[in-house]
Amino acid sequence: MSRLAAGVVLVTAQEEPLGEGGPAGEDVGMTATAFLSVSLDPPLVLVSLREGSRMDDLLAEQPRWAVSVLAESQRHIAGRFAMKGRISDRLLFEDIPYVRGELSGAPLVGGALATLECETESRVQAGDHTLVVGRVLSASLPSADGGPLMYFRGKYRQLG
Secondary structure, eight states: OTTSOEEOEEEEEEOOOSSTTOOOOOEEEEEESOEEEEEETTEEEEEEEETTSHHHHHHHHOOEEEEEEOBGGGHHHHHHHHOTTOOOHHHHHTTSOEEEOTTTOOEEETTOSEEEEEEEEEEEEETTEEEEEEEEEEEEOOOOSSOBEEEETTEEEEOO
């Protein structure tokens, strides 16, 4: 499957606050290449999450989440959120420009080619992964500059 080129996205969500009136929950992010459009009517997308990962656990509880389709200039963001044994997500978001989604509360990366806010429709166990189907609640095109970031043969690439 390393010979199948894939686009690269950042999936984000915000944990629920700890107790009423408590501090806001932490932002969580994960780089994904197993992301695709499922349906136009209704608008549905699918992301594959490693079972038991932090994002899998969070999306089992938090129904709203977001996706930023990364541009070729955002390779550093993809690499940062794909690291194993990484530092806290709070620090990973620290110097990345983003806006907070109005519907999900999740970070939407500045300069992304497209951003989506989604609500989980269904979850399907598939081997060691969970397939999460989300209904697209909103979509925007914050940047028309550059091409998509791609992943092919174990490396981030650009078209052309």
